Amino acid sequence: MRLFLSKKMILFIRGNKIPALIVVALLGLNTTAIAQKIDIARQFKYAQQQTTYMLEALKTADTSKGLVSPRTFEDGKLKLVNSKDWTSGFFPGILWYLYDYTKEKKWLTQAQAFTAKLTDEQYNKTTHDLGFIIYCSFGNGYRLTGNEAYKKVIIQAARSLSTRFNAKTGVIRSWDHNKDKWKYPVIIDNMMNLELLFNATKLTGDSSFYKIAVSHANHTILNHFRPNYSSYHVVDYDPETGKVIQKNTAQGYSDESAWARGQAWGLYGFTMCYRETGDKRYLAQAQNIAKFIFNNPNLPKDLIPYWDYDDPAIPNTPRDVSAAAIMASALYELATYSTNNNFKEKANIILANLSEHYKAPLNTNGDFILLHSTGHKPAKSEIDVPITYADYYYLEALLRSRKFVKN
Ligand code: GLY
Secondary structure, three states: OOOOOOHHHHHHHHHHHHHHHHHHHHHHHHHHHHHOOOOOOHHHHHHHHHHHHHHHHHOOOOOOOOEEEEEEOOOOEEEEEEEEOOOOOOOHHHHHHHHHHHHHHHHHHHHHHHHHOOOOHOOOOOOOOHHHHHHHHHHHHHHHHOOOOHHHHHHHHHHHHOOOOOOOOOEEEEOOOOOOOOEEEHHHHHHHHHHHHHHHHHHEEEEEHHHHHHHHHHHHHHHHHHOOOOEEEEEEOOOOOOOEEEEEEOOOOOOOOOHHHHHHHHHHHHHHHHHHHOHHHHHHHHHHHHHHHOOOOOOOOOOOOOOOOOOOOOOOOOOOHHHHHHHHHHHHHHHHHHOHHHHHHHHHHHHHHHHHHHOOOOOOHHHOOOOEEEEOOOOOOOEOOEHHHHHHHHHHHHHHHHHOOOO
């Protein structure tokens, strides 16, 4: 544990010859103070107010062309996406988390309405992002309501996602675009979509979903990671031989850099895989990814990463608050599988800092909760803006923190 004492405190301790034990007790209070800064009730009150403004704005937003869910606020404009977009499930998920916390009917009604707009995606076989789209919306909905119709959607979505698995490569294909560049691209983000498959096996008793998820996770450990446990963004496979052709980036600074959100997806993904399988290799992988992140000299003191750990412009480059929110949520879960308090302390610090320093004033920021995320810097898209998935994982982290933070 690292603690910071002000000059005044040190002089006071010395001047008053305060014994070491009392100093330690004072330091203990200091740590508690960090944890207690996360006032979960206050943050959820704010999240409800801000989301109420968002719902008001959505009433008059342009929803032609199948636009259903808010994604970001860029160039002064609220941007919505259609149900096919990889981010369409996060806003329904946010509404489910507000219902989860409050148990109020108004949030249930809204969550149901926004979830229903994504129903057709259960048949979508053109993207690996079905996990994000369906599990954040219908997955949370099923967890909180037991609605049988939601269960059917989850199972069908797992079937659709499974069609993207190729036994030769042992992994699920992520993207169908850029065919001139990649034959069979798999991105680290894909780890997140495995949760849908693990749960489809639990719901059906059909182990094929589970086996695909395990195969994908094992190949990802083999092929996506560098010796220091940072990960490549894109690994391209040859679907005929199963061999790796190349390792690149799409959204990071360079092929060999550590894109911040990619590291967060890996941390979360392997923690979740350990939950679902009990396989200690996944736990070790998550712990090693955490070590890479927290030993990184370019991680700022407040633990909110720059968008890529290797951008040479650091510190004059944007943060990625979405990566921090994903990390906080993952770390709270990882803390429950680990004997040291380190992960919990890091999660508390991230969550306290997001809550105190990265939250937008009410009814600003396009009515999103958090400021300063970076979507796709190389494409000059969504730089230093609010993004819906940052808010989703922030609320998830707040919910998970209830195990650890007294309110
Ligand atoms: N899954 C896409 C991203 O993290 O931007």
